[in-house]
Structure formats: structure tokens, C-alpha cells
Amino acid sequence: MKGGMRFGAGRPGWHMKAEHCRRIDVHRFKREGMLRPxxxxxxxxxxxxxxxxxxxxxxxxxxxxxxxxxxxxxxxxEHINITRTACAYGGSRPWFNCPKCWDRVAVLxxxxxxxxxxxxxxxxxxxxxxDALGRTWRKQSKLEARLGENWSRPKGMHRKTRERxxxxxxxxxxxxxxxxAEFAARLGFRL
Numbered sequence: 001m002k003g004g005m006r007f008g009a010g011r012p013g014w015h016m017k018a019e020h021c022r023r024i025d026v027h028r029f030k031r032e033g034m035l036r037p038x039x040x041x042x043x044x045x046x047x048x049x050x051x052x053x054x055x056x057x058x059x060x061x062x063x064x065x066x067x068x069x070x071x072x073x074x075x076x077x078e079h080i081n082i083t084r085t086a087c088a089y090g091g092s093r094p095w096f097n098c099p100k101c102w103d104r105v106a107v108l109x110x111x112x113x114x115x116x117x118x119x120x121x122x123x124x125x126x127x128x129x130x131d132a133l134g135r136t137w138r139k140q141s142k143l144e145a146r147l148g149e150n151w152s153r154p155k156g157m158h159r160k161t162r163e164r165x166x167x168x169x170x171x172x173x174x175x176x177x178x179x180x181a182e183f184a185a186r187l188g189f190r191l
Contacts, residue, residue, distance in 0.1 A: 014129075015122065015123070015124045015129075016111065016121075016122065016123050016124075017123065017124060017125065017126045017129075018109060018118055018123040018124065018125055018126075019125070019126050021109040021110055021111050021121070021123060022044055022054060022109070022110040023107050023108065023109045023110070024042070024067075024096075024107070024108050024110075024115065025106060025107050026082070026094050026095055026096045026105075026106050026107070027094075027106055029058070029060075029065070029094075030094050033060075034058050034060050034065070035060050035061070035062065035065065035082065035094055036060050036062075037060055037061055037062070038059075038060050039057065039058070039059050039060070040057075040058045040059075040060065041055055041056070041057055041058070042055060042056050042057075042058050043055035043056075054069075055069075056068065056069035057069065061082075062082070063081065063082055064079055064080065064081050064082055065079075065080050065082065066078070066079050066080075067079075067080060067115065071113040072113075074113070076113060076114075078099065078114065078115060079099075080096050080097070080099060080108065080115065081096075081097040081099075082094050082095065082096060082097070083095050083097055083104055085104075096108050096117075098116050098117035098120055099114070099115065099116055100114075100116045100117070100120040101116075101117065101119070101120050103117055103119075105117040105118075109121050109123055111123070132175070132179070133175075133176055133179055136172040136175050136176055137172075137176075139168070139172055140169055140172040140173070143165050143168050143169050143172075144169065146165055147162065147165060151166065151169075
């Protein structure tokens, strides 16, 4: 049996997760007008409390932005080049150039006091380290988020859509139940 249907399965080894690093997104910067000439502040907030966790200064420009921040009391100024690609119906889409490899990317991550792309920072997504059971928990969580309180049908959702979501939730629970029964059988217990 290949894959993650084993107790404690998952990809071996440990890598820093992209979700644990501060990040900047060029598309969000564009939406908020930070790619125009001028100075702005940017901050990361705790999603639960709203408290500011960290902040940087951003000096915008059409072809380059300058980031000003400090790590451990050491002030750092970093220049990030911006390239643009033409869109099919006019206009252009901005991209960061990774300061290390010069690849065109939408997101840069802060690690070891510098911003760079996910590959240069040797970051992986948390979902890449999950086993099959972890994937079912994540899938169920996403499905439950689409429903209302106590799995009720939100306003505007078709009944058949809710039924399909509930069936998918029950399928996730069934997979975990089967895995638990298989594990218990291997330990010699009878259910």
C-alpha cells in the first residue's frame, strides 16, 4: 500500500513551512496602491486578536519597491525589482523578481532576515507533509466552513449543494473510521 494510509505516515524529514514565515504579495500590494511612487507602511496582524506582530516600510515605484525593516535591531534596506506581463485584454500584471534567483514570483517570504521566493528560502507548504488522515481533516474543515452553524444550509445555497457537502464530510469521517479500525486490528483488538 503506497501513500499515507499508515499510522504516522507522511513525508519524512522536516522543512520550514511557508505558512510560518512573513510574506509579501505583489497582487495585494497592487490592490492597495503600494506599487505607485510614495511611502507606505505594511504590517502583519494576529488573525484572532488583530494585534500588530511586525511591520515594514515600503517605498513604492513602478519598476521597483524598497523595503525598510529591522531584524534583531539591525536596520535592513532591500530593493525588489518588479516586472510586468501583458494581460489579454489590456493592462499589465506585476510580479516580483526574486532577489536571489531572479525568477518571476507573486509572493516573497522573509526568512533569515531577507525576502526571497519559496524555493530559494527552501520552504514547503504544510499540506506537503500531511498523511492521508491529515488531508481528510483539512478537506473536512474546508467543507464545514462552507456550511452555517451546526452544518445548516446558508442563505442562498441550494439544498443539493448542502447534501453533496454533507456526503463529502461523511466520506472523510468514514475514511478515518476505516483507518482507525485497521489500526486497532493490527494491534489485535476486535471492534
